[in-house]
Amino acid sequence: MSPSNEPSTSLFSPLDLRGVRLKNRIVLSPMCTYSAEDGIANNWHMVHLGQFALGGAAAVFTEAAAVEERGRITHGDLGIWSKDHAEALKPVTSFLRSHGAAPAIQIAHAGRKASMQRPWHGNGPMDDEDRARGENPWDIVAPSPEPIKEGWLVPAELTRNEITDIQDCYAAAAGHAHQAGFEILEIHSAHGYLAHSFLSPVSNKRNDEYGGDLAGRMRFTLETAEKVRAVWPDAKPMFVRISSVDADGSDEGWQLDDSVALAGELKARGVDVVDCSSGGISGLATAAVGRQSQAFRAPYSARIRAETGVSTMVVGLLLDAQVADEMIETDAADLVAVGREMLYDPYWPLHCASALGVDPEFVDWPEQYGWWLVRREALLRESGIERSGR
Ligand SMILES: Cc1cc2nc3c(=O)[nH]c(=O)nc-3n(C[C@H](O)[C@H](O)[C@H](O)COP(=O)(O)O)c2cc1C
Numbered sequence: 001m002s003p004s005n006e007p008s009t010s011l012f013s014p015l016d017l018r019g020v021r022l023k024n025r026i027v028l029s030p031m032c033t034y035s036a037e038d039g040i041a042n043n044w045h046m047v048h049l050g051q052f053a054l055g056g057a058a059a060v061f062t063e064a065a066a067v068e069e070r071g072r073i074t075h076g077d078l079g080i081w082s083k084d085h086a087e088a089l090k091p092v093t094s095f096l097r098s099h100g101a102a103p104a105i106q107i108a109h110a111g112r113k114a115s116m117q118r119p120w121h122g123n124g125p126m127d128d129e130d131r132a133r134g135e136n137p138w139d140i141v142a143p144s145p146e147p148i149k150e151g152w153l154v155p156a157e158l159t160r161n162e163i164t165d166i167q168d169c170y171a172a173a174a175g176h177a178h179q180a181g182f183e184i185l186e187i188h189s190a191h192g193y194l195a196h197s198f199l200s201p202v203s204n205k206r207n208d209e210y211g212g213d214l215a216g217r218m219r220f221t222l223e224t225a226e227k228v229r230a231v232w233p234d235a236k237p238m239f240v241r242i243s244s245v246d247a248d249g250s251d252e253g254w255q256l257d258d259s260v261a262l263a264g265e266l267k268a269r270g271v272d273v274v275d276c277s278s279g280g281i282s283g284l285a286t287a288a289v290g291r292q293s294q295a296f297r298a299p300y301s302a303r304i305r306a307e308t309g310v311s312t313m314v315v316g317l318l319l320d321a322q323v324a325d326e327m328i329e330t331d332a333a334d335l336v337a338v339g340r341e342m343l344y345d346p347y348w349p350l351h352c353a354s355a356l357g358v359d360p361e362f363v364d365w366p367e368q369y370g371w372w373l374v375r376r377e378a379l380l381r382e383s384g385i386e387r388s389g390r
Pocket of ligand 1: 029032033063064106190241277337338339340341
C-alpha cells in the first residue's frame with residue numbers, strides 16, 4: 001500500500017485470499033446496528049459502513065445479515081434472503097470497493113436468540129411497549145427447545161427437513177450476497193446463534209445425527225459451510241466466525257480442542273479464514289464481558305492457526321496499533337477484526353498507520369482529505385503545535 005521508501009509493518013502488509021487482495025490486515029468486525037426495515041439496507045448502512053472504507057480498513061463487514069426473516073435478532077436486523085435485499089446493498093458494496101475496502105458480509109441465523117428487542121429498547125424478549133410500536137414477537141427455532149434463560153421464548157426443536165431448509169437459505173443467501181457485489185462472505189457460527197447452538201452441548205440436546213458427540217454437533221455448521229462454498233464463487237474467500245470457547249476460563253461447554261477440530265474440518269471444506277471470537281452461548285452480550293486484557297483471544301487464534309494451518313482472524317479488545325501489529329508479526333493471526341474501537345474512531349486504520357510511521361505523507365487517506373492534512377502537518381510542525389491525545 002505504501003511507496004517503497006516508507007517503513008513497512010506486518011499490520012500494513014497486503015494479504016491475498018483467493019482472488020481478493022486485502023491492502024492491510026485490518027477488518028471492520030460485523031456489528032449489528034438494528035436500523036434496517038424488513039431487512040433492507042438504507043442510507044444509514046451506506047454512511048455507516050462507508051466511513052470505515054474512508055478510514056482505511058482493508059475489508060468492511062456488514063452486520064449479521066439474516067438468511068431468513070425469522071432468523072433476525074430484532075426487527076431492525078439486516079437481511080439477505082431475497083434479491084431485493086441484494087439490490088439495496090449494491091450501492092454499499094460499490095462504494096466500499098471504490099475506496100479500497102473489500103466488501104464483506106456476515107450471513108447468520110439467530111436461532112434461539114431471535115425475536116428480541118433492540119438493545120436500546122431493553123435487550124430482552126419483546127413486550128407490550130414493542131407491540132405498541134407495531135413490533136411483534138415471532139416463533140423461534142433451535143436444535144433443542146432450550147430457552148436462553150427462564151422467561152425467554154422457548155424455541156421449537158428443528159426437524160431434519162427444517163434443518164435442510166435453513167441450510168438451503170444460507171446457500172441462497174450466498175447467491176444473493178454474490179449478486180450484491182460482496183467479495184468476502186462469513187458464516188456466523190458464534191455467539192450463541194443458530195449454528196453455534198448446534199455446536200455447543202449447552203444448547204444442543206439432540207440425540208439424532210445433528211447432536212450427541214462432537215461429530216454430530218459439528219454436522220450443521222460443516223454441512224452449511226459445504227452448501228455455501230458450492231454457491232460462493234471459487235475466487236472469493238469464505239470465513240467462518242466461531243466462539244473458540246463457550247466461556248473464557250471455564251471448562252464447561254464447547255472447548256478450544258473442539259474448535260481446533262472444527263477449524264480443521266472447515267479448512268478441508270474450502271473455508272479460508274476462521275474468525276476467532278468466544279462466548280455468547282447463554283448470555284446476551286456478544287461483546288466481551290468481564291475483565292479482559294487487549295487481544296485476549298490471541299491464544300485461541302494462535303493455537304487454531306498453528307495446529308490446523310488455516311488462516312485466522314482474531315477479534316476482541318484491540319485498541320493499540322502496536323498490539324494489532326504484534327498479532328500479525330507473531331503469527332497469532334493473519335487478520336485483526338476491530339469492533340467498538342472503530343465505532344469510537346472510524347479512521348482507526350489510518351491513525352494506526354500514523355502511529356506506526358507508515359504513510360507519513362497521508363497518501364493512503366482519501367485524496368480529498370490527504371492533500372490538506374499533509375500540508376497542515378508541516379504547518380503544525382513549523383508552529384510547534386502538538387496534537388493532544390493520540
Ligand atoms: C454493537 C455491536 C454489535 C455486534 N454485532 C455483531 C454481529 O452482527 N455479528 C458478530 O459476529 N459479532 C457482533 N458483535 C461482536 C463484534 O463483532 C466483536 O466481536 C466484539 O465487539 C469484540 O470486538 P471489539 O472489542 O473490537 O469490539 C457486535 C458487537 C457490538 C458492540
